[in-house]
Amino acid sequence: MPLKEVDTRLLRALSEYRAFVSALAIETGQRSLIRDIILSEPSTTSAKIMKAVGISAEELVKIYRDLQTDEEFQLAVNSPYYSRRLMFNVARTVVHDLASDSDYTQRLISGDPVSSRVVELHTTKGTCNYNCVMCLWSDKGERTYDTAQMKGFGLMQTEEWKNTLATIREFGTKVAVFSGGGEVLLNKDFFRLLAFSHSVGLKTQLYTSGYNMTHLEEEEWGELLNMDRIRFSIHSSNEGTYNDIVSMPEHAHALTKVDNNLKLLLEKRNIVGSDLKIGIGFVIQPLNTMQVEDIVEFAKRTGVDYLNIRRDEILVTNPLDQESEVELRKQLLRIRQNIVNGVYGNLEIDFSDNLVAFMNEEKYLLPQVPQCVIKHFRPTINPYGLWNSCDLKGEPMYADPDFVIGDLHQDGVVKILARTQQTTIPAACTSCMPSGQTGNAIFTKLLQDHALGIDFKDQPFF
Ligand SMILES: C[S@@+](CC[C@H](N)C(=O)[O-])C[C@H]1O[C@@H](n2cnc3c(N)ncnc32)[C@H](O)[C@@H]1O
Missing domain, CATH: 3.20.20.70 (Aldolase class I)
Incomplete structure (x- = not known):
């Protein structure tokens, strides 16, 4: 292969790698920012988070789902040092309940x-x-x-x-x-x-x-x-x-x-x-x-x-x-x-x-x-x-x-x-x-998020 071609390929790979690393850095930064927002106030609505971080609902849900299995996050929310532990537990109970009974949830949301x-x-x-x-x-x-x-x-x-x-x-x-x-x-x-x-x-x-x-x-x-x-x-x-x-x-x-x-x-x-x-x-x-x-x-x-x-x-x-x-x-x-x-x-x-x-x-x-x-x-x-x-x-x-x-x-x-x-x-x-x-704060968040298309089972509390 001519040397010039190898150079071009290498340069392309290098630039792709740089873009990947920078996207990863942004994503990791966003993820920890969102984790911190949820930890400091679990009832923050998704609309507010999306605006503050500048991401879509889809991207936010992906991060919410990650948090569901993030061991460090789970340790933090169950800790006796965490001043939103009972609130987090309320949220956990509500999302599991509403996600498990679609008929009830539908009636609640549609005003029946x-x-x-x-x-x-x-x-x-x-x-x-x-x-x-x-x-x-x-x-x-x-x-x-x-x-x-x-x-x-x-x-x-x-x-x-x-x-x-x-x-x-x-x-x-x-x-x-x-x-x-x-x-x-x-x-x-x-x-x-x-x-x-x-x-x-x-x-x-x-x-x-x-x-x-x-x-x-x-x-x-x-x-x-x-x-x-x-x-x-x-x-x-x-x-x-x-x-x-x-x-x-x-x-x-x-x-x-x-x-x-x-x-x-x-x-x-x-x-x-x-x-x-x-x-x-x-x-x-x-x-x-x-x-x-x-x-x-x-x-x-x-x-x-x-x-x-x-x-x-x-x-x-x-x-x-x-x-x-x-x-x-x-x-x-x-x-x-x-x-x-x-x-x-x-x-x-x-x-x-x-x-x-x-x-x-x-x-x-x-x-x-x-x-x-x-x-x-x-x-x-x-x-x-x-x-x-x-x-x-x-x-x-x-x-x-x-x-x-x-x-x-x-x-x-x-x-x-x-x-x-x-x-x-x-x-x-x-x-x-x-x-x-x-x-009040948690119920309001969950209902507003749901109206935005965020499923109860996609919440970080699930
Ligand atoms: C009014 S009592 C009535 C029920 C029952 N007679 C009893 O002694 O638990 C209901 C609950 O309110 C709680 N409670 C009474 N005064 C309170 C206050 N100022 N702040 C927080 N909880 C209070 C009681 O400890 C109890 O758990």
């Missing part, structure tokens, strides 16, 4: 009546033995179901609850969460509703003080063991502080009772070997700030499966002073270090994302959404059959007629489900909890 996967039910009239200082249910004075005009056409009867449970199941609900307004276990109907929920195939969860279990019948314990999750609200493992928080007299021995009930439930669960997960919910507030490590020890000692730690999320109690904040952070850091060192064994400890940010000394700000979409993932029915857009609006403290989507007595479930799709709930709500804001 569909029931959210989770519905919260408040079946007591706010009745409770306790009067917790941080309780978000009521101001313990003027704001009640009565004064907040939340009584609609009267209390829901057992048959109406059953009809509601059957219909929401039929329209796509998978999980019924029993909570309050008050203490669920004081409601005589609860076990009937629980058994009925299970009979129609609903999974069930309960938030309880755990105080009212002493007189349960065997059959009722059995129904509890059929539940999916039961979380005991225990905001101190010290009897005195516990009583101060829940406002119970010393002679009631409330914490001892709760502790015994918790142990009994765990024992029964372990004998039967049911799938029920039993946990503790702990709300940090001025009275218990120095006891976070104590509750972790208590949780470990009792053998519960999980412990949820978060702050008083809507500042019912006074903000912590600077010194308490410093001490709180020190405790949380020690607990996290212990988690990393495997000190707590199988006990799963979830800090709210904002607490992780606090430990990391990061700012925790969630993006604004154009409208509130909690109605699609956590609407709440009050004891009088009012269907509220979210759990907070279902409580007298934050009740607002503008957030009531319908009245079950008057409208029935199907009409309310149809109206849910047509109703616009404003996003500028000052009392939104971090869990609500998190769900």
Whole structure:
């Protein structure tokens, strides 16, 4: 071959190689930029990312898919150091769910009546033995179901609850969460509703003080063991502080009772070997700030499966002073270090994302959404059959007629489900909890991305 021809070929190859390397560099740069955007704010919409990075939807999806199997990325999002870990988990759950049920997803997106996967039910009239200082249910004075005009056409009867449970199941609900307004276990109907929920195939969860279990019948314990999750609200493992928080007299021995009930439930669960997960919910507030490590020890000692730690999320109690904040952070850091060192064994400890940010000394700000979409993932029915857009609006403290989507007595479930799709709930709500804001941000991203042609199974959370 003449030398000139060899030269030309070599030069062409060299220039092709250079173009390849530079494309690779751009692609690698884009990939790490997108990974960083998703890590710092998983709810960033794809439209925003495409604009910021200057790539097409097709190119973005390719990178999203890469991230699904990127080991480093997966390690990062599951790490206790990651301040969007719970948000990422929400996104993961939603994309798997929506990708696995095209009929449900189609109905949700096209505006047909569909029931959210989770519905919260408040079946007591706010009745409770306790009067917790941080309780978000009521101001313990003027704001009640009565004064907040939340009584609609009267209390829901057992048959109406059953009809509601059957219909929401039929329209796509998978999980019924029993909570309050008050203490669920004081409601005589609860076990009937629980058994009925299970009979129609609903999974069930309960938030309880755990105080009212002493007189349960065997059959009722059995129904509890059929539940999916039961979380005991225990905001101190010290009897005195516990009583101060829940406002119970010393002679009631409330914490001892709760502790015994918790142990009994765990024992029964372990004998039967049911799938029920039993946990503790702990709300940090001025009275218990120095006891976070104590509750972790208590949780470990009792053998519960999980412990949820978060702050008083809507500042019912006074903000912590600077010194308490410093001490709180020190405790949380020690607990996290212990988690990393495997000190707590199988006990799963979830800090709210904002607490992780606090430990990391990061700012925790969630993006604004154009409208509130909690109605699609956590609407709440009050004891009088009012269907509220979210759990907070279902409580007298934050009740607002503008957030009531319908009245079950008057409208029935199907009409309310149809109206849910047509109703616009404003996003500028000052009392939104971090869990609500998190769900709002993720749901909004996923729906906007889907409208752009990005499939749920192509999201980095899949
Ligand atoms: C109002 S309680 C009612 C259910 C039940 N009686 C109980 O004690 O769990 C429902 C849930 O709200 C949580 N909670 C109460 N006040 C709170 C606050 N200020 N911030 C965050 N969560 C709160 C409780 O810990 C519980 O998990």
